[in-house]
Amino acid sequence: MKTIHLGLIGFGTIGTGVVSLIQENRDLIENRLGARLNLKKIADLDITSPRKVSVSKDMLTTDAREIINDPEISVVIELIGGYEPARTFILDAMRNRKHVVTANKALLATYGNEIFKASEELGVDIGFEASVGGTIPIIKSLKESLVANRLRSIFGIINGTSNYILTKMSDEGKSFDDVLREAQELGFAEADPTFDIEGIDTAHKLAITLSLAYGKRVKLEDVYREGIAGISQQDIEFAGELGYRIKLLAIAIQRDEFVEARIHPTMIPLDHLLANVNGNFNAFHIVGDASGSVFLYGQGAGMMPTASAVLSDIIDISRNILKGVSGRVPARSQSENVIHEIMLLPMDYIVTNYYFRFSAIDRPGVLSKISGVLGENNISIAAVIQKGRRQAGPVPIVMTTHKSKEMDVQRAIKVIDQLNIILGKTIVIRIEDEKL
Ligand code: HSE
Numbered sequence: 001m002k003t004i005h006l007g008l009i010g011f012g013t014i015g016t017g018v019v020s021l022i023q024e025n026r027d028l029i030e031n032r033l034g035a036r037l038n039l040k041k042i043a044d045l046d047i048t049s050p051r052k053v054s055v056s057k058d059m060l061t062t063d064a065r066e067i068i069n070d071p072e073i074s075v076v077i078e079l080i081g082g083y084e085p086a087r088t089f090i091l092d093a094m095r096n097r098k099h100v101v102t103a104n105k106a107l108l109a110t111y112g113n114e115i116f117k118a119s120e121e122l123g124v125d126i127g128f129e130a131s132v133g134g135t136i137p138i139i140k141s142l143k144e145s146l147v148a149n150r151l152r153s154i155f156g157i158i159n160g161t162s163n164y165i166l167t168k169m170s171d172e173g174k175s176f177d178d179v180l181r182e183a184q185e186l187g188f189a190e191a192d193p194t195f196d197i198e199g200i201d202t203a204h205k206l207a208i209t210l211s212l213a214y215g216k217r218v219k220l221e222d223v224y225r226e227g228i229a230g231i232s233q234q235d236i237e238f239a240g241e242l243g244y245r246i247k248l249l250a251i252a253i254q255r256d257e258f259v260e261a262r263i264h265p266t267m268i269p270l271d272h273l274l275a276n277v278n279g280n281f282n283a284f285h286i287v288g289d290a291s292g293s294v295f296l297y298g299q300g301a302g303m304m305p306t307a308s309a310v311l312s313d314i315i316d317i318s319r320n321i322l323k324g325v326s327g328r329v330p331a332r333s334q335s336e337n338v339i340h341e342i343m344l345l346p347m348d349y350i351v352t353n354y355y356f357r358f359s360a361i362d363r364p365g366v367l368s369k370i371s372g373v374l375g376e377n378n379i380s381i382a383a384v385i386q387k388g389r390r391q392a393g394p395v396p397i398v399m400t401t402h403k404s405k406e407m408d409v410q411r412a413i414k415v416i417d418q419l420n421i422i423l424g425k426t427i428v429i430r431i432e433d434e435k436l
Contacts, residue, residue, distance in 0.1 A: 127313025
């Protein structure tokens with residue numbers, strides 16, 4: 001039986017999961033692959049802390065070069081994360097004609113053009129299933145299973161931390177700050193949760209997804225992004241009354257030659273599958289012109305779910321090695337030579353439904369002033385809720401709209417927020433109930 005030698009750079013949580021899965025499912029993998037996987041070396045700056053798996057001391061090194069320059073190793077698994085030295089390690093491994101598997105979404109979203117081009121030019125494969133949606137086979141689905149489809153839309157919940165926070169806020173009535181603190185105490189959210197709650201992690205994953213779905217390069221900074229820090233319990237409750245749940249959605253919609261790419265808290269109907277993706281789970285709702293709706297659901301993070309995705313790449317690449325081929329499935333679904341810049345629809349031109357929560361003085365004529373400004377800006381009101389009369393301070397006035405243009409909404413809200421009957425910044429949340 002042939003042996004394929006692997007080198008692992010990064011012996012953290014996911015690296016440990018990869019070692020464990022190779023050990024635990026060794027026979028099954030050998031049977032399915034028809035070859036043996038030998039994890040020859042593991043590099044990490046820390047090779048002394050105890051791990052949840054046991055490996056021979058001889059396998060461990062603090063020098064990643066021992067892997068990159070080992071002529072016997074044909075697949076390098078990069079699981080250190082971050083930009084450098086991960087980028088250099090990957091490019092050098094490729095120059096040494098090694099195939100690469102990585103889970104590094106930030107790196108691929110930022111330096112993907114360079115890395116994917118290098119892989120094509122050097123004739124080596126790169127697997128990155130674990131970079132988006134953890135265990136969910138989204139990359140393979142886009143590159144292979146749905147390859148014949150024009151993708152009309154992709155709606156994803158692709159950040160487990162944000163989804164966990166929004167779920168707890170909805171189910172337990174807690175505030176954003178309280179749930180975030182709890183999540184950090186449980187070791188669930190990062191000590192610095194900025195990437196998760198501000199939608200940066202989601203943007204990395206959406207940029208990778210877009211480039212596969214539309215065969216185009218995406219500039220990360222062009223993807224519109226809003227995080228969840230501004231979501232309050234009050235908006236979650238109003239959403240429920242209106243028949244919606246708030247989720248941080250990654251949205252891609254084909255609009256003729258343009259693609260909408262946006263990330264923001266979104267109200268979605270309570271009975272939609274995505275509204276019922278809870279806790280740290282991730283999901284994608286994809287609509288293809290031939291396939292119709294496809295729904296993918298699973299754990300977006302975690303040691304073994306992510307290791308499962310990493311192993312799927314290792315086995316795919318090993319199968320290619322055994323057949324003596326590479327580049328059979330291009331990294332971004334089509335040759336890098338034909339990939340060009342994606343045309344993203346500027347945010348001003350998106351059309352959707354909106355939820356507004358105004359903080360207004362409770363006195364006659366307030367509603368008509370607000371609706372007057374909305375009318376002047378082509379915004380048609382679908383529903384109004386006003387409750388609770390207080391002695392002092394603002395009252396919430398909630399309105400939902402029919403389809404409106406973002407540009408009109410932003411203009412109207414700017415005017416409304418300057419009215420003397422308005423006592424606080426208006427909350428705007430987009431509603432997606434038709435395109436789903
Ligand atoms: N920080 C990510 C999340 C985990 O919360 O989903 C893996 O991408």
